Amino acid sequence: AQSVTQPDARVTVSEGASLQLRCKYSYSATPYLFWYVQYPRQGLQLLLKYYSGDPVVQGVNSFEAEFSKSNSSFHLQKASVHWSDSAVYFCALSAQGSNAKLTFGKGTKLSVKS
Amino acid sequence: GPKVLQIPSHQIIDMGQMVTLNCDPVSNHLYFYWYKQILGQQMEFLVNFYNGKVMEKSKLFKDQFSVERPDGSYFTLKIQPTALEDSAVYFCASSLPANSDYTFGSGTRLLVI
Incomplete structure (x- = not known):
């Protein structure tokens, strides 16, 4: 069975601050991993993906994002967030x-304070 | 970029009635998928479809659900009869063959009353 946990x-x-959104996965082999963003009343938009390498x-x-096989993680990061994120x-x-x-995963709702 | 269009955007229907959700996929895509998202929860895979056939379906894809894409027109999800939990x-x-770059539509919000 495969699962994704966003804790x-x-x-x-705050606007301009750095950001990390956490993601842990459970899968018997090395998976393909994705991060999507969903704005209100819109579909999912692909932010990035990991296949290999x-x-x-x-x-x-x-x-x-950084894939870690040892930690079964794929955390998303951004150095400086904008309110539009x-x-x-x-x-x-x-x-x-x-x-x-x-x-x-169940998703993480990000709010950026200006 | 290319878009997946979903029609209608909202649908309210009486329990027990039939509903058809329509999807106009990206024109050169050949794989099609439906996912279900209950309010506040994650999206869950229902079914994928290729070359006129269901390739894989989840346990959420109940017997009351069916999918088809007649003559290259809309890819449809039909629920008959509907239940409150739908x-x-x-x-x-949708996606191209040999590719995992999915293009998602904006969703159809279905309310069964």
């Missing part, structure tokens, strides 16, 4: 290979 |  349901940070992946809007962030995994289903 | 946001997604 923080809500995170509040360099464990630090860069994404859109200066987001990055306020949204819900979902971590997800799939089996390696194409077109596999995604398993999502 | 109230959720249903997201459609």
